[in-house]
Amino acid sequence: MSLDKATVKKVAGLARLAMNDEQLDRMAPQVSGIINWIEQLAEVNTDNVEPLSSVVDITLPLRKDEVNDGGYVEKVLANAPEATQGYFVVPKIVE
Numbered sequence: 001m002s003l004d005k006a007t008v009k010k011v012a013g014l015a016r017l018a019m020n021d022e023q024l025d026r027m028a029p030q031v032s033g034i035i036n037w038i039e040q041l042a043e044v045n046t047d048n049v050e051p052l053s054s055v056v057d058i059t060l061p062l063r064k065d066e067v068n069d070g071g072y073v074e075k076v077l078a079n080a081p082e083a084t085q086g087y088f089v090v091p092k093i094v095e
Contacts, residue, residue: 001039003032 003011005021008028012019019027070076073086082089 001032001035003028003035 005024005028008024008031009019011031012024012027077083077086077088080088
């Protein structure tokens with residue numbers, strides 16, 4: 001499929017790209033090449049190919065799903081400008 005300058009200009013306008021005539025002349029064959037490559041990919045027979053979520057066949061280890069407090073209260077509160085009774089102290093913003 002070959003795209004002419006007017007079609008590339010329309011697509012550029014839809015993409016909100018401002019292009020002058022020189023840029024359109026340069027982009028028309030490039031966009032046509034991309035469309036031709038996509039058409040070539042569409043011709044590939046993929047009937048017996050299973051869909052993949054990843055090309056690497058690795059199973060990630062899962063940890064036990066447990067709710068906990070993290071056990072790092074002192075380390076977390078060490079970063080706080082002010083803390084009281086195990087909680088962050090924040091300034092009042094509503095009057």
